[in-house]
Amino acid sequence: MLRALHEAHQRVHLLHKELEESQRATQRLEQQLAEREKQLRQLQDEIRQLKVTLHDREVTEKQLQEKITRWQKQILAANTAREYQALQNQIESARLQLSALEDEMLELMDKLERRQLELPQREQAVAETRQELQHLQQQRRERLHLIQERLNQAQVDVAQLESQLPGELLETYQRLVRRGAKDALAAVEHGSCMGCFTGTTLQMQQDLRLNRPVVCKSCGRILYLVESV
Ligand SMILES: [Zn+2]
Structure with missing residues (x-):
């Protein structure tokens, strides 16, 4: 009788432990999913930001090109050598700016392309973890029912055996x-x-x-x- 009581207590303990472990496994996966979703959002934000910056640089590039075109027309109509030289300097300076801008844009485009290539991989990681979690939760619901039944039985056994204690x-x-x-x-x-x-x-x-x-x-x-x- 004492042995049966001890075994019933141990069963209760093991079943509780299984419940806790299953809960912990689910929590771990939930954390992993949250982390991967966060990484995906960060990547999406970065891509969005890169596009905004790139667009901004394109606008500046267009403005610079327009200025150069305008000054090139003005230079043809320059009346004095001083006016001519001033426009020449402006054009030269704008061209330098334009060149630096184009370098920066190339870098931005390169970075954007690389980030966009990372996107499907990150999306897949999130989808896989989400699926894994759903699978685990489904398994857990099925198992939970069984554990609960066994737990109830073990507790009934404990109560019944306790009543026989000297x-x-x-x-x-x-x-x-x-x-x-x-x-x-x-x-x-x-x-x-x-x-x-x-x-x-x-x-x-x-x-x-x-x-x-x-x-x-x-x-x-x-x-x-x-x-x-
Ligand atoms: Zn002892």
């Missing part, structure tokens, strides 16, 4: 259960308590064989004998 063990048992039900009892194998691996006395072993209540002197667990096979 009166003199009841107080000790209740105190031990409050500390952790799965460690309230321990088997004795080859003369040792399997809870703390301390040896038992000959007197204890004899009491155990006579089905008398025995408590481990070292860890305080309620002991029961496991027949050596």
